Amino acid sequence: xxxxxxxxxxxxxxxxxxxxxxxxxxxxxxxxxxxxxxxxxxxxxxxxxxxxxxxxxxxxxxxxxxxxxxxxxxxxxxxxxxxxxxxxxxxxxxxxxxxxxxxxxxxxxxxxxxxxxxxxxxxxxxxxxxxxxxxxxxxxxxxxxxxxxxxxxxxxxxxxxxxxxxxxxxxxxxxxxxxxxxxxxxxxxxxxxxxxxxxxxxxxxxxxx
DNA sequence: AACCGGATCGTCT
DNA sequence: GACGATCCGGTTG
Numbered sequence: 288x289x290x291x292x293x294x295x296x297x298x299x300x301x302x303x304x305x306x307x308x309x310x311x312x313x314x315x316x317x318x319x320x321x322x323x324x325x326x327x328x329x330x331x332x333x334x335x336x337x338x339x340x341x342x343x344x345x346x347x348x349x350x351x352x353x354x355x356x357x358x359x360x361x362x363x364x365x366x367x368x369x370x371x372x373x374x375x376x377x378x379x380x381x382x383x384x385x386x387x388x389x390x391x392x393x394x395x396x397x398x399x400x401x402x403x404x405x406x407x408x409x410x411x412x413x414x415x416x417x418x419x420x421x422x423x424x425x426x427x428x429x430x431x432x433x434x435x436x437x438x439x440x441x442x443x444x445x446x447x448x449x450x451x452x453x454x455x456x457x458x459x460x461x462x463x464x465x466x467x468x469x470x471x472x473x474x475x476x477x478x479x480x481x482x483x484x485x486x487x488x489x490x491x492x493x494x495x496x
Numbered sequence: 497a498a499c500c501g502g503a504t505c506g507t508c509t
Numbered sequence: 510g511a512c513g514a515t516c517c518g519g520t521t522g
Contacts, residue, residue: 329514338514348507365515366504372514385514403517418515428506463514 292436292446296356296375300382303356303375304330304475305456307384309447311392312371316425316441321394323414323424325386326480329461330473332375332382338461338468341381352381357436357444361421361428368418371426373435373444387462388415388476388484391423398423411481451477462486 296303313322331339332352340362341352351360352374360372360383376382391398391413398413401422414420421427426442435444461474462484476483 331514340514343508346508362514363506364513366506366513368515370514387514416516461514468514 292444293355293357295446296373297377298375300330300333300375300384301473303373303382304328304384304473306446306450307373307386308456308475308477309451311445312386312389312424312435313393313443313445314424314426314441316430319394319397319425321397321424322392323389323420324392325389327388327474327476327483329385329387329475330375330382331372331385332380334380336468336471336473337466338464338471339381339383341383345381349381351432352383354378356382357434359426359430359433359435359442361426361431363428364418369421369427370417371421371424371430371442385417386420387417387474388480388482389420390414390480390482397425401425409481413482415482416484455479459486 295306307325307328310325311322332341336342341349345353351358355378356375358374360374362370364370372383372385374383395410414423430442433440433442435442455478457476457478458472459474460472
């Protein structure tokens with residue numbers, strides 16, 4: 288018997304991040320179905336992660352991160368993009384895994400239609416990057432806090448049938464995280480997957496002194 | 497291929 | 510009032 292997904296996600300956030308590689312997110316939003324197979328994720332939270340939104344305590348935006356695992360944490364960045372996270376860790380402890388990239392396995396035409404412009408992009412790059420991934424799925428703030436493990440949700444998580452071979456899982460620094468959290472090797476991706484986003488070091492934050 | 501600036505607004509100080 | 514867990518398109522080499 289496979290372990291229950293909620294139980295898996297309640298464990299250490301780094302284990303959850305690795306376990307999410309190869310999982311599928313299925314969205315049924317606006318009457319359309321799109322599914323993405325995850326190829327790249329980043330862990331946030333734990334307890335003393337200065338790169339996590341939850342680091343400075345619970346706020347209205349981050350409250351779902353402090354709740355039970357398996358729910359969607361959706362946030363808005365740069366005035367135009369939505370990003371999707373899976374809440375992890377036990378109830379009461381803030382942690383989440385940012386879904387950074389994946390392969391569109393169902394609904395490619397719908398995913399393309401949701402892109403801003405009609406620019407030619409290879410199928411592998413359609414959901415390459417957290418904001419692109421969310422856009423493909425049609426995810427917005429509407430899905431904040433939905434239960435990803437409830438069969439009735441418009442956004443569902445289906446864990447992989449079998450764990451990936453460990454030599455297929457690579458780790459490295461997180462993207463877009465500066466300051467004290469920059470060195471955490473909490474990014475996980477599938478070695479051979481072409482949808483993995485391009486790595487770009489976080490812009491150096493000016494230090495006083 | 498690499499670099500640069502613009503877009504655009506919720507959230508917290 | 511500043512700045513972000515980003516992406517895109519233009520320009521330069």
